Amino acid sequence: MAQNHSDVEAMMKDQRCDGDRITSEGIEARISEVGYQIVTLAGQKMMFCGIRMDNGFVVVGKPATCIDPANWRDEIGQKISYDNAFSEIWKLEAYRKMSGA
Secondary structure, eight states, rough: OOHHHHHHHHHHHHOOOOOOOHHHHHHHTTTTEEOOOOOOOOEEEEEEEEEETTTOOEEEOOOEEEGGGGOOHHHHHHHHHHHHHHHHHHHHHHHHHHTOO
């Protein structure tokens, strides 16, 4: 399951971590487009989320899958796949910030 960045951000705020950091709002401000694609590979239904950043770079995270096809809901797949892609952006933003880019 994707890391809940909002919980960590709230903890940092509560504990007065005022140094330079990455925020969900900062990432969200750089998102220009979000798209979803459902594919079936080896008999398994999966949903991927692609997030296009304002510079044109597209990030795709791990797909959302479902053990029982009867439980498949697009809304749940969108939430999970978005969170997975967002977590990948978080890592890239950390690298960008640490490298001084």
